[in-house]
Amino acid sequence: MLSVRPMSDSLIAGLDQTQLLGLYHSLILTRAAEERLEMLQKQDHVTGEIYRSIGQEAGAVGAAFALNRQTDGTGDFVAPTVRAAGALFLFGGELVDFFRQYMGRATGPTEGKETNIHWVDFQKGIMGPVSPLGTMLEVMAGITLSFKVRGESRVGMVFCGDDASSTGAWHEGLNFSAVQRCPLILMVEANQWAFSTATGKNTRVRSFTEKAAGYGIGSESVDGTDVMAVYEAVSGAAKRARAGKGTQMVELRYYRRLGYAKHDPQDYVDPDELAIWVDRDPIDLFERRILEESWAAESVLQKISIRAEEECRLAAEQATGEPAPDGQEAGKGVYTDTITQHPWTRTDGPYRRDSSELDT
Amino acid sequence: MLSVRPMSDSLIAGLDQTQLLGLYHSLILTRAAEERLEMLQKQDHVTGEIYRSIGQEAGAVGAAFALNRQTDGTGDFVAPTVRAAGALFLFGGELVDFFRQYMGRATGPTEGKETNIHWVDFQKGIMGPVSPLGTMLEVMAGITLSFKVRGESRVGMVFCGDDASSTGAWHEGLNFSAVQRCPLILMVEANQWAFSTATGKNTRVRSFTEKAAGYGIGSESVDGTDVMAVYEAVSGAAKRARAGKGTQMVELRYYRRLGYAKHDPQDYVDPDELAIWVDRDPIDLFERRILEESWAAESVLQKISIRAEEECRLAAEQATGEPAPDGQEAGKGVYTDTITQHPWTRTDGPYRRDSSELDT
Amino acid sequence: MNHPTPEHLKKTARGEPVTLLEAVSEGLFEEMVRDDSVFLMGEDIGVYGGAFKVTRGFLDYFGDLRVIDTPIAEGGFTGAAAGAAHMGLRPVVEMQFMDFISPAYDVLTNYIATSLYRGAGPMPIVVRGPVGGGNRGGPFHSQNVEMAFFHTPGFKIVYPSTAYDAKGLIKAAIRDDNPVIFEEHKALYRAPTLREVLPDEDYIVPLGKARTVREGSDLTLVTYGAMVHKSVEAAKKLEQDDGVGVEIIDLRTLLPLDEDAIVESLKRTGRVLIVHEDTRTGGIAGEIAIRLNERAFEWLDAPILRVTAIDSPVPYAGSLEDYFLPQVEDIVTAGRYLAAY
Amino acid sequence: MNHPTPEHLKKTARGEPVTLLEAVSEGLFEEMVRDDSVFLMGEDIGVYGGAFKVTRGFLDYFGDLRVIDTPIAEGGFTGAAAGAAHMGLRPVVEMQFMDFISPAYDVLTNYIATSLYRGAGPMPIVVRGPVGGGNRGGPFHSQNVEMAFFHTPGFKIVYPSTAYDAKGLIKAAIRDDNPVIFEEHKALYRAPTLREVLPDEDYIVPLGKARTVREGSDLTLVTYGAMVHKSVEAAKKLEQDDGVGVEIIDLRTLLPLDEDAIVESLKRTGRVLIVHEDTRTGGIAGEIAIRLNERAFEWLDAPILRVTAIDSPVPYAGSLEDYFLPQVEDIVTAGRYLAAY
């Protein structure tokens, strides 16, 4: 019903038309969600920092699409970064939760205690990250170790910025995973920047596959603006990891087209270099390909776009209307068993000796 | 006077006979010093742990010999490990200090506060290590950064066990040095063991030069039992580092022939494998070569051996007769400016209110 | 699991006394038998059985999926423990010496301690290993690490002083759903005087509960770990020489702190002396002091005092280390001062 | 050095008021001009001028040998700072957020703090960066880090609350031969109320000396950092509403602690309240309390109390964070209670 002409018998990279359009929808949705976020911030609904992944959407979407996504706790796992929201959505992360998190809503998955994509859903296989860079590689090594130990055919994928590779945690986590042959896929988001510092100041290698060799793991470098190429590379990596070939790396080559976060005017970026990458927009590229190959008609794509916009609008609207958490919740959930907060934390007076005791 | 036949005009790897015999002396001295240490421990003069480098002496000696050793603070720097005492001695570390350190003598360089080769001499370029593995690579990165910043033609050499390579500190230090193009030479002591754990469980690479590639630095792997080969490899590395080619790695391939420390019976080691390496004893090999090439007569070597033994005996005797530090010194030297230890640390009573004040 | 239980782990079953080290081993072993999800990670814990041989025989019995020799990467394998804990496993991580927990400081304080709060679920992890001085280990093999974690909400910190407690506490720690830092004092590991016959049945010592080591009505002495034994010595001296009755409280768990136990004792004695082996400034004595101010100021008949190590790294030479560490005589002096106050 | 001093670093020279952030910048800049051996390392401090722009313009002026943009490796570059310090340089290391000092915990506590003691020489290193809550930064961009280092002998810890102090203290820290942890509160960085005109001549504020912010005879309030300003608000209220005279001591340096200043004030007021933004258990209040027990117990007319953040990670949502942080009202309540004791 959606197709312009019937898909050929042989699927495109193993994907049928619905799936191809699913990829397209995910790309569009990611961008729309992040744009919506900017609007919300301008309207003062978001108090913290916001992040964009424009130009990098295909990396997150293509990679997540290649995994086994389930909602009953039996599927693969993904640990996204702020630049891989697309993977989060594909794994079932709800748009409304995305907005709730940024807005610190009581209704969000972390009930306002954490921000942005820092949230976890074990049923869906979502491992939101923490800020300290590199940590999630260690954590995912342990998650995939548990897959190995239990003989499950599952893989764990962890996204890391290119410059997170400088951290000791990255090294220790990756090496641990490598020697333990954990079914882990490391996605290196080679967007050429660490905040304002060029990746060339963080490492002397040109491709992270050179680093992979130093850990004795499989690796591949792929054009991170080409969602199909990413999908295929990660499919291969996942296959190898599932087949007991151990840890794999896939490098996504692309560019961080906006500043590190909203507040960064990125005046350190060469506009000509940037222009090259604006021309290589992953959504434009995929759209062109869909149309050229006649996988779908323009009107179909337009409908998808409109739907994605609408989803975002509704989700943002819902989140906006929801309450902030009650302040006192701040003190709860530090321990699984309740450990009494000490008197005088707030206004309880310290203990007084009974007057009857005073003559003791 | 020492030579059997005159050395040919062309030096051996740039070394004259005195130097070749210097190498020999250093090898012998290292082994003799460590054997003396064992005796001292048996006699209860050493309370802490002791370490041996048997089979690895050529790595330390050949490497240190290739550097510019001065005693006025203008030369190269070395940070040895417990398995590189030979480098320490070549840089001017005194035998008697070696024993003093192990015996916790007040007269030792750290006055009993630290043990074994953990001592520093800035004039000689000796940077004794600390226990946490990997740290010295970070520190040497900073030392060599200062050489670079000041435009000095000096290099810094840091020894690290093969399995110290698993630490985050190793990674962060090496990468920092690499991107800053510090004139640092990393000596990887590939003795195939981390305590009881085979190196294969610490890394999946067979040669650490594969890791070097992941940092974009020069590297070479060398037979660590061949003192001349080590000397030549490190000479080359030092030349490159001095010429502004940045950080270099030299891998020493050999074997840890004794247990991790004296208490380790190494019952996890395959005796056949061990036997191979006993046959490749670096001192035997060098001795054979000296005699085969007629660089010196056997009697000369014997004299050197006897001298080294004697040096060790005398130094050990001296250290043994020296005093332990005064206990109260423990509280001093934490800050450069004296910060008063608080009352009641020991026996001072807390302050009492004057009786005259009590009615206030 | 086809292997028989190693003989050296059947001492309690045979009714023989065990050392504190053996008690920890037995506790670990029993928990691993009881619960498949418990597994071990650490350096040299498999083939070698650990630097102190706490896990000797475990690899053969449980296999290398449950007894994992790790690379030298305390941060990495502690982080991996967090991942495994997310998936329902219960990792027990050994630090070869607890001094080497520092590279894991980031992942422990930022990731593991905050996991539950961040909505990422509980972290049933035990990080255990040898601590403490007196063994001429120098600055990097002698540290106590409690205060590195005491300030981070989310941890529990345990520090046993007897074989009985060590076994009961390690089992309780493993069953706890919160991350537990578990300190084992090297000088107590094989101390012959600490050997005792343990109950053959399964028991735990609950976390968060102090133990009254001896009663006394003149002075409350709060301590833990190796200092418990030095304090007992000092208390005997004070009793004999000065007729001072010293009540000793062994905290056992440092976090959460059993302040009720201390407060109750203080209310009887009016005087508190805190003794810890760890260095002085920022040690646990401060927190105890302010909590007693908050809860029982009016019962204080004398200042709260402390006997501790001095503020320096742990020196290597015996003479220095002996001076560095709190000694029985220091405790006696302080106790005498307080009793006479 | 051919560049002119950037305009934004000449405010004091022009007699204009500066913010706390600008005061730190000026202090750094002047020390770098004064002493060639001072240099900077950190993430994004060069091209970008630092996440908070503290080093804006420094790269152009001093060049990339003295203003080094590092890889994201806090341990690595802090360790490198140690090496540089060995060679007579004086590194000032920026943590982008002080929360990210954790990966450097090992090298800081084990290597840098112990260097002098180990005979490896002094460590004139400053590790500085933004700390503190109130900015909706969540658990990893809001921490105070003093207690991670307070227990390790060898460090000094500094935490300014005013522009004047910030400049004088950063200069003193750079000139100090001991490693200094220097905390800059984000909420104070650009606070317009803190803008002040600084002396144009070179001055330092000596480390280890507290400052009496205001005098009062009924209660000694010990605090530092952002809490100084909340405490002043509370003190005004207590004075107006209750007639309670609150003496406020701003510690400025947390280690070494200026206990003389506190003791002297206590002897006048008989009552002590400690206020810190950092979490409660194991916070600095404990150490102050036990030192006061040791030195001035008999002057205490009331328990030593504290107002602090609660024991949890720093939550993100505004409502949660406001509850988490100590508020003026909390200080007032505690002060009222103590005054009436």
Ligand SMILES: Cc1ncc(C[n+]2csc(CCOP(=O)(O)OP(=O)(O)O)c2C)c(N)n1
């Ligand atoms: C250990 C640590 N140090 C510093 C930071 C601050 N920080 C956050 S993101 C960032 C740059 C990350 O660069 P990269 O990993 O390449 O990710 P990108 O922003 O390019 O996606 C830095 C320095 C951090 N989060 N963690």
Ligand SMILES: Cc1ncc(C[n+]2csc(CCOP(=O)(O)OP(=O)(O)O)c2C)c(N)n1
């Ligand atoms: C960070 C850290 N973790 C653990 C240790 C304990 N430890 C000391 S030496 C050693 C093995 C080192 O192996 P390797 O680096 O290969 O050196 P080798 O003993 O073979 O010379 C271990 C685990 C340590 N010193 N530092």
Ligand SMILES: [Mg+2]
């Ligand atoms: Mg990047």
Ligand SMILES: [Mg+2]
């Ligand atoms: Mg080795």
